Amino acid sequence: MKLKNNSYKKELKLVSQLIKNEIVDEKIIQQLYDYIFKSSGKQLRPLLSLIASSPDKRKTRKRLKIAAIIELLHTATLVHDDVVDESPTRRGIDTINKNWTNSHGVLIGDFIYSKAFMLMIGLSDMEILDELSKATNDISKGELIQLGLIGKKDVSIHDLIKVSYFKTGRLFEASAKCGAILAKKDNKTYINNLSNFSKYLGIAFQIKDDMLDYSLNAKQLGKPTLQDLSEGKITYPFYFALKNSNIKDKKFLLSILGSKKHYKNSKIIEKIELLGGIKQTEELLKSYIAKSVSFAKKIDNEQIREEMLNLTQFSYNRTK
Amino acid sequence: MKLKNNSYKKELKLVSQLIKNEIVDEKIIQQLYDYIFKSSGKQLRPLLSLIASSPDKRKTRKRLKIAAIIELLHTATLVHDDVVDESPTRRGIDTINKNWTNSHGVLIGDFIYSKAFMLMIGLSDMEILDELSKATNDISKGELIQLGLIGKKDVSIHDLIKVSYFKTGRLFEASAKCGAILAKKDNKTYINNLSNFSKYLGIAFQIKDDMLDYSLNAKQLGKPTLQDLSEGKITYPFYFALKNSNIKDKKFLLSILGSKKHYKNSKIIEKIELLGGIKQTEELLKSYIAKSVSFAKKIDNEQIREEMLNLTQFSYNRTK
Numbered sequence: 012m013k014l015k016n017n018s019y020k021k022e023l024k025l026v027s028q029l030i031k032n033e034i035v036d037e038k039i040i041q042q043l044y045d046y047i048f049k050s051s052g053k054q055l056r057p058l059l060s061l062i063a064s065s066p067d068k069r070k071t072r073k074r075l076k077i078a079a080i081i082e083l084l085h086t087a088t089l090v091h092d093d094v095v096d097e098s099p100t101r102r103g104i105d106t107i108n109k110n111w112t113n114s115h116g117v118l119i120g121d122f123i124y125s126k127a128f129m130l131m132i133g134l135s136d137m138e139i140l141d142e143l144s145k146a147t148n149d150i151s152k153g154e155l156i157q158l159g160l161i162g163k164k165d166v167s168i169h170d171l172i173k174v175s176y177f178k179t180g181r182l183f184e185a186s187a188k189c190g191a192i193l194a195k196k197d198n199k200t201y202i203n204n205l206s207n208f209s210k211y212l213g214i215a216f217q218i219k220d221d222m223l224d225y226s227l228n229a230k231q232l233g234k235p236t237l238q239d240l241s242e243g244k245i246t247y248p249f250y251f252a253l254k255n256s257n258i259k260d261k262k263f264l265l266s267i268l269g270s271k272k273h274y275k276n277s278k279i280i281e282k283i284e285l286l287g288g289i290k291q292t293e294e295l296l297k298s299y300i301a302k303s304v305s306f307a308k309k310i311d312n313e314q315i316r317e318e319m320l321n322l323t324q325f326s327y328n329r330t331k
Numbered sequence: 332m333k334l335k336n337n338s339y340k341k342e343l344k345l346v347s348q349l350i351k352n353e354i355v356d357e358k359i360i361q362q363l364y365d366y367i368f369k370s371s372g373k374q375l376r377p378l379l380s381l382i383a384s385s386p387d388k389r390k391t392r393k394r395l396k397i398a399a400i401i402e403l404l405h406t407a408t409l410v411h412d413d414v415v416d417e418s419p420t421r422r423g424i425d426t427i428n429k430n431w432t433n434s435h436g437v438l439i440g441d442f443i444y445s446k447a448f449m450l451m452i453g454l455s456d457m458e459i460l461d462e463l464s465k466a467t468n469d470i471s472k473g474e475l476i477q478l479g480l481i482g483k484k485d486v487s488i489h490d491l492i493k494v495s496y497f498k499t500g501r502l503f504e505a506s507a508k509c510g511a512i513l514a515k516k517d518n519k520t521y522i523n524n525l526s527n528f529s530k531y532l533g534i535a536f537q538i539k540d541d542m543l544d545y546s547l548n549a550k551q552l553g554k555p556t557l558q559d560l561s562e563g564k565i566t567y568p569f570y571f572a573l574k575n576s577n578i579k580d581k582k583f584l585l586s587i588l589g590s591k592k593h594y595k596n597s598k599i600i601e602k603i604e605l606l607g608g609i610k611q612t613e614e615l616l617k618s619y620i621a622k623s624v625s626f627a628k629k630i631d632n633e634q635i636r637e638e639m640l641n642l643t644q645f646s647y648n649r650t651k
Contacts (some may be wrong), residue, residue: 037472039479091441095434114415117437118474121411124441125468128448132460140452140460148445152357154438159359 012053012325015318019061022075026057029079033126043107043119047086050102055216055322056186057082062318063190063205070193076134077193080143081186083127088150088182090120095154096242138196139189146185153177157244164265166245175217176210183213201310208306208319215299216326221246222292223331225280236276243269247295252288260286300327332373332645335638342381342395343374349399353446363427363439367406370422375536375642376506377402382638383510383525390513396454397513400463401506403447408470408502410440415474416562458516459509466505473497477564484585486565495537496530503533521630528626528639535619536646541566542612543651545600556596563589567615572608580606620647 014020031048035041057078064074092098093106094116100106108116124147131143157174160166187209191202224239225248239246245253245268253264263282267274283289303323310316334340351368355361377398384394412418413426414436420426428436444467451463477494480486507529511522544559545568559566565573565588573584583602587594603609623643630636 035472037476037479040472040475043475088441091437094437113433114478115475117411117414117440118471118478120437121408121440121444121471122468122475124444125464125471128464129461129468132457132464135457137452137455141449144445144448144452148442148449151438151441151445152355152360155360155363155435155442156357158434158438159357 013321014058015321016314019058019318022061022078023054023058025075026054026061026078026082027051029075030082040119040122043111043115044123046110047090047107047119047123050104052102054082055326056085056182059183059186059209059212059322060190062315063187063209064193065190065315066312067194073134073193074190076130077139077189080127080130080134081182081189083123083130084143084147084150085182087120087123087127088154090116090123092154094120095158096238098238136193138192142185142189142192146181149177149181153179153181160245161243162269163245164268166250168250171245171247171250172214175214179217179220180210180213183216184210201312204306204309208303208310211299211303211306212323212326215296215303215323218247218292218296218299219326219329222248222289222296223329225249225283225289226330227277227280237279240268240279241271247292248283248288250288251291252283252286255286255288255291296327333641334378335641336634339378339381339638342398343378345395346374346377346381346398346402347371349395350402360439360442363431363435364443366430367410367427367439367443370424372422374402375646376405376502379503379506379529379532379642380510382635383507383529384513385510385635386632387514393454393513394510396450397459397509400447400450400454401502401509403443403450404463404467404470405502407440407443407447408474410436410443412474414440415478416558418558456513458512462505462508462512466501469497469501473499473501480565481563482589483565484588486570488570491565491567491570492534495534499537499540500530500533503536504530521632524626524629528623528630531619531623531626532639532643532646535616535623535643538567538612538616538619539646539649542568542609542616543649545569545603545609546650547597547600557599560588560599561591567612568603568608570608571611572603572606575606575608575611616647 027048031045033044035044060078060081061074064070064077067074089101090107093101094108094113097108098106099109106116107119128144131140134140153174153176156170157178160170160174184206187205188202191198191205195201221239224237224246227236240249249264249268253261256264260282266272267279300323304320307316307319307323310319347368351365353364355364380398380401381394384390384397387394409421410427413421414428414433417428418426419429426436427439448464451460454460473494473496476490477498480490480494504526508522508526511518511525515521541559544557544566547556560569569584569588573581576584580602586592587599620643624640627636627639627643630639
């Protein structure tokens, strides 16, 4: 990912360092902790927070701390997600539940969550605390709503958007919002523009994620292709394909949802594509990118505006 | 459990009500949430907090809120524990992981944790926030240490006490401490006496729990007998029995640890008893009850002192 301003790359490294430097006196915990943080992901959420808080460089330590807390919260959700989805790999390496057990995944996830809360409380900023704790609760809400939808065939586009917002958009939103609060506590316009921009970017990010799950190159993602489908999760490409299909196609699609039968991935993807599932998902993606851009354009700080517009481009084009 | 002052019973009902009144707008979440809170346990932790905070009756709303938060935190750990231990029943009813799935257990646990944090932040008391977030982190630390000990044969008494403190004593300690901070922020002696009393009571509570797991009447507990043993967890009765055993007994004991073979429960319990496992656990229990009592006696408020001494009696004598 290319950034306009290179200083953010340096700051992201400091954030990673801040996380890695947390030393745990118990061997088993240190081992799991190090394993989890030896590879880092795109770090988009801490980045959003760093960019949003950049107008106040005097608060650099606090800025880095908030970014680290956000990355910890995000990581805890990923570790629990991998248990829930029984995922064997993440970012190209074995998950905790694969390499150790589900129990390790549940407990180290709890450890990281509560660590994030401890650090958060050290910030002593009630507004930021409030936003982050609400966002954390909303993420689990999104995951639970999604779990409740598994096996259902009449999922609506409204359901899908709601899940995308809670499980992904919400933490994107909180990331930028907390950064913005730190830098410009009294500038409601700045805070609102950053929050909304980031919320829609997060939803778009999830839509793209769901699209990439139906791509033949999904292996680049470091996780198995068609994972959502095999878990019985209806996501955007499948939803649109199902909506556009005739009785025969519908029967086929529903038969492969959550099925352990091994159809050829390429055959399934071809079918979804043929039924317009990819094209319509791309249109939806474009509409959320556009919403995101519309708020980014309202940001009066030019440097931040350009950086954020750059991120929407990246999120739209990414192939992994 | 008999209390000296009946008003606490009324307050505990209000705490349960406070928890039950939390309405969630998503059906699946409401369903899981209601299921979890339809039965309540001993409510010892919220009770400790209510008693410790009782000197300041003007803060009743806040007192109830803290007690509710503590019960939420405790419940979240139980729900995750049941996933980790693959427990089928708790308090005599099916666990979430049994009645739904592990995924439901992980996610509703996260939901309840983050709910507790949201309510906590609403208290706007940094000292209480700090204590509760640290205690939550310590609980997961205790669970992880215990997980790391599974399969090990050279567990020390020091390891066992550490696990008992982190996974049980720590939240007991935080419960009384937060109550004490609320009532007498500047009275360090009061806060210390309450914290220490409660910490040792919690460790004693865990020792008794481990003892009850080796009782033939364990069904009263609402969970299977010899659950720890079958999970490969060395707890106090097994630890002492192993320590006292000759080569032949040692071989037998290690062969049943974590084994799926079905020996008769009564035979195993008889063996552990014969080897002094129960007697020595009882002695250890007595020593922690004594530590707890020694701090209770230092509490200058007579009503609170008597209530706490009463609780140590209950914890020592309980059969479920």
